[in-house]
Amino acid sequence: MTLFEELQRRGLLAQLTDEEEIKELINEGKATFYIGFDPTADSLHVGHFMALCLMKRLQMAGNKPIVLIGGGTAMIGDPSGKTDMRKMMTKETIDHNVECFKKQMSRFIDFSEDKAIVVNNADWLMELNYVEVLREVGAHFSVNRMLSHECYKQRMERGLTFLEFNYMIMQSYDFYKLFQDYGCNMQFGGDDQWANMLGGTELIRRKLGKDAYAMTITLLLNSEGKKMGKTEKGAVWLDAEKTTPYEFYQYWRNVSDADVIKCLKMLTFVPVEQIEEMEKTMEGAEFNKAKELLAYELTKLVHGEEEADKADAAAKALFSKGTDSADMPTTTIPADETEDGKIGVLTLLVKTGICSSNRDARTLVTQNAIAVNDEKFTDPKGLVDISEPVIVKKGKKVFHKVILG
Numbered sequence: 011m012t013l014f015e016e017l018q019r020r021g022l023l024a025q026l027t028d029e030e031e032i033k034e035l036i037n038e039g040k041a042t043f044y045i046g047f048d049p050t051a052d053s054l055h056v057g058h059f060m061a062l063c064l065m066k067r068l069q070m071a072g073n074k075p076i077v078l079i080g081g082g083t084a085m086i087g088d089p090s091g092k093t094d095m096r097k098m099m100t101k102e103t104i105d106h107n108v109e110c111f112k113k114q115m116s117r118f119i120d121f122s123e124d125k126a127i128v129v130n131n132a133d134w135l136m137e138l139n140y141v142e143v144l145r146e147v148g149a150h151f152s153v154n155r156m157l158s159h160e161c162y163k164q165r166m167e168r169g170l171t172f173l174e175f176n177y178m179i180m181q182s183y184d185f186y187k188l189f190q191d192y193g194c195n196m197q198f199g200g201d202d203q204w205a206n207m208l209g210g211t212e213l214i215r216r217k218l219g220k221d222a223y224a225m226t227i228t229l230l231l232n233s234e235g236k237k238m239g240k241t242e243k244g245a246v247w248l249d250a251e252k253t254t255p256y257e258f259y260q261y262w263r264n265v266s267d268a269d270v271i272k273c274l275k276m277l278t279f280v281p282v283e284q285i286e287e288m289e290k291t292m293e294g295a296e297f298n299k300a301k302e303l304l305a306y307e308l309t310k311l312v313h314g315e316e317e318a319d320k321a322d323a324a325a326k327a328l329f330s331k332g333t334d335s336a337d338m339p340t341t342t343i344p345a346d347e348t349e350d351g352k353i354g355v356l357t358l359l360v361k362t363g364i365c366s367s368n369r370d371a372r373t374l375v376t377q378n379a380i381a382v383n384d385e386k387f388t389d390p391k392g393l394v395d396i397s398e399p400v401i402v403k404k405g406k407k408v409f410h411k412v413i414l415g
């Protein structure tokens with residue numbers, strides 16, 4: 011099975027500029043390709059997972075990845091898929107985030123012996139002369155054509171700043187620059203990036219008279235059509251300080267039955283033939299086995315085998331016995347925030363991150379979805395005694411230990 015065939019069977023391919031050329035390049039290990047990451051936070055998250063796994067697959071087949079960190083484009087903000095303008099960040103914040111990204115990416119990409127490189131588009135974008143850009147780059151872009159793309163259509167109704175309007179031109183210039191300086195002949199990205207990627211291939215064709223290629227990968231959506239990677243606490247991060255290995259494991263262990271096979275195919279390196287065999291007999295308890303496999307493989311990929319083993323053991327101990335575990339997510343509540351070691355249940359649920367607001371917490375309590383030390387807690391005005399460690403449980407699968415500090 012060729013690499014291209016595997017990507018197809020895993021459901022990863024969305025749009026391609028030239029299928030036959032792309033197929034030949036990646037199958038023969040001749041692609042020097044890039045994927046861009048705007049450093050809008052100090053950690054990568056599940057939304058980046060697809061791209062990182064794709065880079066790993068392509069590199070394993072002999073292709074060379076270029077990780078483009080958007081230190082320059084992050085100063086603008088990509089309007090694709092956004093309903094509002096991004097918050098502006100300082101250069102210092104962006105530089106810090108860039109360093110965090112590089113460290114996390116090394117778990118996925120082999121940067122030794124020039125097998126992959128990291129570049130920052132701030133190195134060239136921040137030095138550009140505005141008039142030269144207008145004359146040399148802007149002249150090749152049609153405003154009418156740009157406005158026809160869905161990413162701009164969606165924003166026109168609410169207002170699109172000239173700042174954001176330039177993002178496509180900047181991303182296209184990135185591809186043009188990488189093509190010239192690093193021999194980069196291909197760009198990959200999420201399906202919502204298609205318009206920006208076409209801008210790059212067209213700029214290379216117009217300026218240099220040469221061909222470059224683009225391919226988008228399927229967005230990671232759940233069965234309800236929503237982007238995966240969010241919880242009540244917010245994004246699911248790849249940084250263990252932001253999302254613990256146990257919480258990361260639990261996120262994937264709790265995906266819906268309808269999503270588990272798709273996630274196994276698109277995100278893991280479990281042989282696709284094995285997953286397809288599992289799919290044929292997927293019912294009842296088999297779904298739980300598939301979810302455990304998914305959670306373990308992804309936790310191992312991000313946090314290492316030791317952390318995956320610990321998270322797996324902790325989860326199984328909790329599911330089978332409902333007992334305490336050293337690897338369970340834990341929150342320490344300062345004594346001065348309690349009344350003689352007691353705290354309101356709604357406040358407790360928000361402080362632990364089990365709920366995002368008092369309103370959400372009240373709903374769960376009144377729906378009998380919260381238990382403290384295996385006892386249902388149904389009074390939204392009630393106090394929880396945490397003078398001794400307690401285990402708070404939401405539904406059947408979310409456990410959290412609370413101790414008094």
